[in-house]
Amino acid sequence: MDRTDCETLTIEYLCTLGVLREEAYVKLNKPPKNRPIYKWNQDTWVKFDSDIDNMTLCHLCFESYQYISIDYDEVASNSKPPAALCGLINLGNTCFMNSVFQCLNNIPKFTQSILELHDEQNAPIICEYKNLIKKMCSRKYEAIRPSSLLCNIQDSLPRYKTYRQQDAQEFMNHFLHLIHAELSMKNTIITNIFYGQIRSTVKCLGCAQAETNNEPFTFLPLPITNYNQRCVRYIKADGEQRLVSLEVDSSVITVGELVDCFLKQHEPKLTRKRIQVVQLVNHSVETVYDSGRSLRYIPEKELALIECSETTTRERHIWCQFIHHSTNTAFRPPIILTCPDENCSYLHLSEQIDQVLGHLCSITNAPMSTCDVYWLNRKRKPSKLNITTNPDLPYISGVHIEMTTKWVDIYKQHYRINHSNDNSRLANLLTDFFREDYLDDDYHCEKCSKLTVARHKSDLCLPLPHVLIIQLKRFTYDVNSNQKIDTYISFPLYDLDLDEYIVKDNTDIPEKNLQTKYDLVAVSNHTGGLTSGHYTAYSKNPQDGNWYSFDDDVVRQLNSDNNVVTKNAYILVYVQRTS
Ligand SMILES: [Zn+2]
Structure with missing residues (x-):
């Protein structure tokens, strides 16, 4: 405080x-x-x-x-510093448990509800969990040992006595149920906060009779298919930028091969020469990759494909950067302009610059005059480009376009929302989960009184749960092979909308239960393979709004919100918006 x-x-x-x-x-x-x-x-x-x-x-x-x-x-x-930035010491393969606690702790309503519970005699787990939260919030410790809580959990569930690696989703489920059981009531903070309902409908294709069944759920388990999908940023010459997903098989190992894939799947009219592949850090080009470079050590989040035009022998490429006027930092990735090797004048650039100014202004509704254009000389010293005098640019080494805070914020806001919605692969998994499909087995229809073919569909019922926990089912176990699937699934940090998955025949739901949007508050990550691996958590601190990484006893702030989404994400914790 x-x-x-x-x-x-x-x-x-x-x-x-x-x-x-x-x-x-x-x-x-x-x-x-x-x-x-x-x-x-x-x-x-x-x-x-x-x-x-x-x-x-x-x-x-x-x-x-x-x-x-x-x-x-x-x-x-x-209040600063944030209260609950306390690590949890690994007690011997207990990173799965630490990861789960760091996810649950950052659900404000849950933590608050736990703290408001009265101390009950027959509720040792709640009591110890409450103590743990209080200690973690006290700001007295950098990391603490959750030993007494674990002991109490072990008393109820002996499987956790082995100190072997366990599944974080199973543990989270067990832990929530242990709390529910200790409260010995039908409706508890667990049911109030975490329970939703799924209506499952089975329709006989013989007589069209439908049978429905409502089941409570605390987790949405979403199956993942095992193909390699990469998600890369694509920046067009006119300034437009978007995330594109590429289906890439194991034969693609170099930057050049990735570009070929991209061209085939997204821009069949362009050639390899028209795409520059770069590493972007904070919207600035850190490295330009040549086509023979191996993809193996290039971080996917920093990879960007930038469109450019082909140059003649008398032309070259220069970077056009987009600078936030007050902070003097880039607010979006650069584009590539083409200019003559010698004797460049504004006329050579005007069409290209007008195009990108048009893009900035159409996204933000800013008047053209709010963008200041600078050209950089050989020493990279910027001078304002006075368009009306049509100046000569003796040697131009780059272009800067500056905008002020107001328009930069609107611009960034636009891309935050668009990127989180349009390209979410999570949305595809949800659509698959709630899609109508044939029932795997034969169905015994009462009306037809025989085995028939039936279709099955799941829908979410209202009211929606306050907290939505999604499990990305990366671990598959079947007769032939057990495996972990490392497919990259992108998921939104804001505005996950469940509206389209809700059963549509309910009309008598009070207005306040109609909020269908969710924001992400925590992710449990798993790195490594099926038999050995490590769990960490990324959580959004409810007080300062920043994302932190919790790796057992080590807590650090994430450099950027973009780093929250990785191929290691296993459990996603979303909280319903309040307004
Ligand atoms: Zn039937």
Whole structure:
């Protein structure tokens, strides 16, 4: 909690919570609202709803110099450093467990609900989990040993006594069920937060009779097919950029062969010479790859294909970079311009530059005049390009196009949303999962009173679960072979929309349950093979909004949100949007 941004409120110890709220709003000069009040209790905010407004502060154990908040979210987002950045020490092949805890801890509603539970005598796992969360939030430790929690889990489930590598999804499932069981009620925080319902419909093709069945679920297990798919960034000469997926077999090992694949699948009219393959780091070109370069050590996320025109012997390529005016850093990948080797003038570039300015302005709705164009001389010193005087550019080594924060933000926003939606392979897996299909086995139809052929379809029922956990089924076990599938699956960080998978015959659902969009909060990753491997977690800290990597006791911030999506992703944790 950041205590620098506090107001002092003097109030009678015997006054009520309702009076405290009124005074607090007056003090902060805000219009009064009937919202909960939060009380700082050692290491966390405790919520007091307005239905206990009549109770006195004395009864509610408020202390002198008590910290309170009327807007928890605001306080939480201001507090630095983030509270729950604590590693978990590996107790002997327990990385699967650490990964699961780091995923669950960053589901704000779940953590808050656990902390609000009363200590029950017959609930040792909840009790230890609560202690673990409190310790992790206390900011006193860089890493702690989750030993007593593990001991209690082992008492209930002896399979975890072996200290062998276990499946993180199975463990997460077991752990949630252990908590549910300790609460010994029908509806618990587990059912409220994690349970959804799937309606499964089987339709007999003989008589068209349909049989439906609703089943609760906590995980969506999505099968993955085993082919090599690569996802690369493609930047066109007119400035347009998109992620393209390439189906690549094992014979493709060099950059040149990858380009051939790309041309065949996406741009059959272009030739190899028209594509430059580069490594992009923070939107700047780090390396230009030649076609013989092996793909093996090139990180896929940094690989980009850039379209250019073919040059004659009297022409050459120069880079056109896109610079954010205030930070002087690139806000999108560069494009390649073609100019004469000597005696270049603005006329040689005008068409190419106008095209890309047109792209920037059509995406952002910015007026053309907001883009400043600079040319760089031999020493890469920028000078403003005065278009009306049609200047000579004696030796031009590059072009910069600058935009200000307002338009850069709109531009980046556009690409964030588009990239997360249009190219999500996760969406394809979900579509497959909910697609109508023939039932594998014969179906005994009551009406036809014989074995018939039937079709099967699954749909999501409303209300949707608060937390959606997706398992990418990378581990397959069958008679012939057990394997781990390393296929890269892209998935969105924001705006995963479940609308199209919802059963459509429900009309009496209250408005507030109709939110169908989800944002990602955590990923459990698995590296390595079927028999030996390692689990880590990527989680989004609810307080500072940054993504962190949790590798047992080592916690570090991810350089970029783009690094969250990897081929190691195994469990995806999405949280339903509140508005
Ligand atoms: Zn039938």
